[in-house]
Structure formats: C-alpha cells, structure tokens
Amino acid sequence: MITxxxxxxxxxxxxSGIFRISTPLPPTAGGPPTGFSFNQYLVVDEQPLLFHTGPRRxxxxxxxxxxxxxxxxxLRLVGLSHYEADECGALNDLLGAAPEATPVCSFVxxxxxxxxxxxxxxRVLRDGETLSLGTHRVRWFDTPHLPHGWECGYLFEETTRTLLCGDLFTQGGATPPPLTEADILGPSEAFRAPMDYFSHARNARAQVERLAATAPRTLACMHGSAWAGDGAxxxxxxxxxxDR
Known part of the structure; x- marks a missing residue:
C-alpha cells in the first residue's frame, strides 16, 4: 500500500502482524547510483513496537x-539496533507523537x-532478554560491532520467527520487492564490497551463528527487501x- x-x-x-515501512531514495536524490531504501518495521500488538525510526527528515x-x-x-515501544540517523534520527519526533512510547535499546x-x-x-534490554508485546514476543541479542557500533544488537520475534536484522543484508535499489525469496546475500555482498562498512570483529562468525540458531523464517532488512526462507x-x- 502506497502511503x-x-x-x-x-x-x-x-x-503476521509485522509491517515493513519503506521510503525509496532514487539515484538522483544523492544516494548510491543504484538507489536506496530506508525501512522501518512496525509490530502491531497490545504494545505496538516500531524498530528503526528512519532519518529525522x-x-x-x-x-x-x-x-x-x-x-x-x-505506539508503546520504539527500538533501534545501533545509534545512527537511519536507526534513531526521528526518535524524539516519534516520542513526541506517541506520548506513552518508550525507547528500547541495548545497555551500551x-x-x-x-x-x-x-x-x-x-527501556534497556540485556542480551537474551525477552519482551512480550501481547501475542508477539521479542528477544534481544547483543551483537557488538556486527556490523558496526559497540552498542549494536537485534530483535528476534519468536511467534513469527522474524529476525529484525538491521544492516546485515543491506541491498541497493530504490524500490525492491517488499518481500522476496530470491538471493539477497549476493546483492548485499556486492553492495558492501566498495565501501566495506562491517567492522570485522574477531567473533563475528560466532555472533552470526547465535542468530542463525534461532532458525528465522523471515529477515526484516533495514535496506532493501525483507526475505523469506531458510534464515539459518x-x-x-x-x-x-x-571469514573470507
């Protein structure tokens, strides 16, 4: 639905109950030559949660x-993976629009x-802590420096097995399909190659394995299409x- x-x-x-909000950035708007997209994810429940706020503008x-x-x-909860404009630039604007909403983030x-x-x-979430939204239940994973930011982490929605995975599979393109089963690793690695924004922490693969162990069915990417399939x-x- 175009809004x-x-x-x-x-x-x-x-x-089920998880909505991708996406705003395209065409190549002519000063972004990557392929275009780009900024996504937020709204979990509709008794305690509605928005993950990523999008930039303030x-x-x-x-x-x-x-x-x-x-x-x-x-809105009752406004979450972020790490401190960056596309993650939380509009945080205070949203808190102003939703008087009962609370920021949700890692301890760091x-x-x-x-x-x-x-x-x-x-509302601080520690590694492994869960939070009930009603019928949905989210679990926090600390993932320092994956891909960047000491404070970085992700939410896994246990009912739908949806991993709100932030920048892990960033894809270019202004208007990708909202949800795809096509390969996103190849496009995301190609996008990363010229401006490698991963910190390459020594324990990156172990952190990825912790996320894989949740066996997600949907990956809610912050840039590009969300993805359905064998998330592990x-x-x-x-x-x-x-590792390569």
Missing part, C-alpha cells in the same frame, strides 16, 4: 505510514547515547563470507 505518492513510501505486511513520511496501520499515539546504547539524547528514559542457512553463508 505517500510523492515520495513512494509504502507499507506491506511481511509476517523522513519523520512525516514514517508517521503517515504508521497511521495507515494504527494511530501513531498507540543507553549508556553511550540514548539516556542523553532521548527525551524519555529508555543464509546467515551461516554470511558468516562464511565474513
């Missing part, structure tokens, strides 16, 4: 898209950035690629 015809922002359900587009699914003021993110930058104290297999293939 803004001028920007091309759209909303699509990629798993895209706030109104994100707000419109959320409102197409539920009233923005119903709270310690280094969010306690200072957010207008409300964050493609994560392990990513681990092998990082």
């Amino acid at each position: 803004n015809t001028q920007s091309g922002t759209r909303v699509d359900e990629i798993a 895209m706030f109104q587009l994100t707000r419109e898209a959320i409102a197409a699914v539920l009233p923005v003021e119903r 993110a709270a310690l280094t950035s969010i306690q200072d930058q957010a207008t409300r104290p964050p 297999a493609i994560l392990r293939a990513l681990g092998e690629a990082l």
Whole structure:
C-alpha cells in the first residue's frame, strides 16, 4: 500500500502482524547510483513496537505510514539496533507523537547515547532478554560491532520467527520487492564490497551463528527487501563470507 505518492513510501505486511515501512531514495536524490531504501518495521500488538525510526527528515513520511496501520499515539515501544540517523534520527519526533512510547535499546546504547539524547528514559534490554508485546514476543541479542557500533544488537520475534536484522543484508535499489525469496546475500555482498562498512570483529562468525540458531523464517532488512526462507542457512553463508 502506497502511503505517500510523492515520495513512494509504502507499507506491506511481511509476517503476521509485522509491517515493513519503506521510503525509496532514487539515484538522483544523492544516494548510491543504484538507489536506496530506508525501512522501518512496525509490530502491531497490545504494545505496538516500531524498530528503526528512519532519518529525522523522513519523520512525516514514517508517521503517515504508521497511521495507515494504527494511530501513531498507540505506539508503546520504539527500538533501534545501533545509534545512527537511519536507526534513531526521528526518535524524539516519534516520542513526541506517541506520548506513552518508550525507547528500547541495548545497555551500551543507553549508556553511550540514548539516556542523553532521548527525551524519555529508555527501556534497556540485556542480551537474551525477552519482551512480550501481547501475542508477539521479542528477544534481544547483543551483537557488538556486527556490523558496526559497540552498542549494536537485534530483535528476534519468536511467534513469527522474524529476525529484525538491521544492516546485515543491506541491498541497493530504490524500490525492491517488499518481500522476496530470491538471493539477497549476493546483492548485499556486492553492495558492501566498495565501501566495506562491517567492522570485522574477531567473533563475528560466532555472533552470526547465535542468530542463525534461532532458525528465522523471515529477515526484516533495514535496506532493501525483507526475505523469506531458510534464515539459518543464509546467515551461516554470511558468516562464511565474513571469514573470507
């Protein structure tokens, strides 16, 4: 569903109760020559959660898209993988629009950035901690420096087996399919090659294996298409690629 015809922002359900909000950045807008996309993920439940806020300059587009699914003021949790503009640039705008919402982040993110930058104290999730949203249940994984940022981490939604995997499989292109079963590792590795943004921590493969052990069925990527299939297999293939 297109929620803004001028920007091309759209909303699509990629798993039961989980919606991908995506705003394209065409090549002419100063992004990569292939174009790019900024995705947020809305989990609709008793305690609705938005993972990634999008950049501050895209706030109104994100707000419109959320409102197409539920009233923005119903948001209760606003999560982020790491401290970066596309992850949390619009955090305070969203907290202003949703008076009962709380930031959700890792202990390190709270310690280094969010306690200072957010207008409300964050709900800190420790490694392995779970949080019930109602029928959905999310589990936090600390993944320092995977791909970048000491504070980095991901959420795994246990009911739908959806891994909110941030930058792990970043794909170029302004308007990729909302959900695909095609290969995303090849395109994401090709996108990474010229500007390698992974930190290459020594334990990267072990961290990827922890994520693979959850056996996700859907990967909710922050840039590009979300992906459906054998998540454990493609994560392990990513681990092998990082070793090379």
